[in-house]
Amino acid sequence: MQPTTTTTPPEQATTHARPANDDLIVATPEGLYCRAGNFHIDPWRPVPAAIITHAHADHARVGHGAYLASHDSAGVLRTRLGADIALETRGWGEVTMRNGVRVSLHPAGHVLGSAQVRIEHGGRVWVASGDYFVSGAGDTNATCAPFEPVRCDCFITESTFGLPIYRWLPQQTVFDDINAWWQANAEAGRASLLMGYSFGKAQRMLAGLDPGIGPIAVHGAVENLNTAYRAAGVALPDTVRLPELDAAGLKRALIVAPPSVQGSAWLKRVPNASDAFASGWMQLRGTRRRRGVDRGFVLSDHADWPGLQAAIRATQAERVIVTHGYEATMVRWLQDQGLQAGAFATEYGDDALDDATQVPAEPTDAAPAAPPAASTATPPTRSP
Numbered sequence: 001m002q003p004t005t006t007t008t009p010p011e012q013a014t015t016h017a018r019p020a021n022d023d024l025i026v027a028t029p030e031g032l033y034c035r036a037g038n039f040h041i042d043p044w045r046p047v048p049a050a051i052i053t054h055a056h057a058d059h060a061r062v063g064h065g066a067y068l069a070s071h072d073s074a075g076v077l078r079t080r081l082g083a084d085i086a087l088e089t090r091g092w093g094e095v096t097m098r099n100g101v102r103v104s105l106h107p108a109g110h111v112l113g114s115a116q117v118r119i120e121h122g123g124r125v126w127v128a129s130g131d132y133f134v135s136g137a138g139d140t141n142a143t144c145a146p147f148e149p150v151r152c153d154c155f156i157t158e159s160t161f162g163l164p165i166y167r168w169l170p171q172q173t174v175f176d177d178i179n180a181w182w183q184a185n186a187e188a189g190r191a192s193l194l195m196g197y198s199f200g201k202a203q204r205m206l207a208g209l210d211p212g213i214g215p216i217a218v219h220g221a222v223e224n225l226n227t228a229y230r231a232a233g234v235a236l237p238d239t240v241r242l243p244e245l246d247a248a249g250l251k252r253a254l255i256v257a258p259p260s261v262q263g264s265a266w267l268k269r270v271p272n273a274s275d276a277f278a279s280g281w282m283q284l285r286g287t288r289r290r291r292g293v294d295r296g297f298v299l300s301d302h303a304d305w306p307g308l309q310a311a312i313r314a315t316q317a318e319r320v321i322v323t324h325g326y327e328a329t330m331v332r333w334l335q336d337q338g339l340q341a342g343a344f345a346t347e348y349g350d351d352a353l354d355d356a357t358q359v360p361a362e363p364t365d366a367a368p369a370a371p372p373a374a375s376t377a378t379p380p381t382r383s384p
């Protein structure tokens with residue numbers, strides 16, 4: 001992929017991302033790059049030195065020479081990329097010097113360990129957000145440190161849900177809806193299958209459940225990450241693996257699993273479960289029907305439209321570069337606010353890509369006679 005600035009303000013129209021450009025961070029074929037500090041941020045091709053905002057698969061890839069990330073993300077990064085990666089970690093706000101460039105990490109509120117990267121050099125401050133969660137409803141994610149606004153001259157923002165239709169309800173309303181759905185199913189003697197992406201979404205849902213309603217079972221891909229969350233001190237309710245439940249337990253159980261289990265042999269144990277999918281995309285009309293589930297819960301770990309606006313304003317940045325999501329809409333809105341705005345083309349996707357590459361089939365949890373749950377993953381997709 002060529003480095004591109006897909007939208008540039010008129011005064012920058014002749015400036016291409018790479019040559020003769022003294023921007024602190026530029027887009028290169030490998031990923032976002034800080035030339036002065038000689039490191040990349042969330043690169044998608046192997047590089048010698050990578051700073052990783054968070055452990056979702058499209059931001060944290062294997063093959064880099066060295067990794068720098070937050071303390072909180074160490075467990076999830078090693079769970080996903082291997083225990084032997086060359087990883088250094090830093091606390092929030094701790095300063096690391098790289099070739100005279102001051103680098104520090106600040107919470108992004110998206111998933112455990114998710115960080116914004118602050119870079120200071122030659123009197124300028126740039127912040128690369130990675131993915132972040134700021135909700136117009138004022139919520140924070142109970143499973144990680146909350147987003148910290150960091151003042152900067154240039155803010156590189158995600159825009160996964162950068163359209164005015166995306167406005168999250170207060171999360172407690174969503175959790176209450178989930179618990180009421182579970183309670184009603186339990187009273188009817190029917191298991192509840194709650195699907196959501198295995199890293200981040202699953203743990204956030206678990207933290208919002210009412211364990212008094214019944215037992216909570218999880219898919220192995222979810223439990224691997226639960227282990228890393230618990231080790232980092234995040235409080236999650238007790239969970240069991242599906243085969244550990246007896247018939248009576250199954251009838252009252254809520255099962256948290258990645259969407260890839262839909263239609264797979266893994267679900268043979270709970271043939272009549274009521275099913276639901278939790279995602280920010282559930283706000284789009286028709287998504288629940290296309291997913292073929294009984295219920296859709298609108299729950300996202302990304303900023304909604306008002307959250308993106310609030311987060312960008314809080315940085316006081318005069319220049320904003322939009323990465324993945326609805327770039328054009330967001331760039332137009334920023335320019336209407338009198339800000340200098342452009343976009344970087346990146347290879348980041350959304351969380352669906354994460355599960356597609358990370359969640360293995362679990363044939364061992366299925367009934368023995370069943371065929372293996374082959375190819376439950378969907379092909380990688382790019383965000384819109």
Ligand SMILES: [Zn+2]
Nearest residue numbers: 054056110131
């Ligand atoms: Zn992410």
Ligand SMILES: [Zn+2]
Nearest residue numbers: 130131348349
């Ligand atoms: Zn992302």
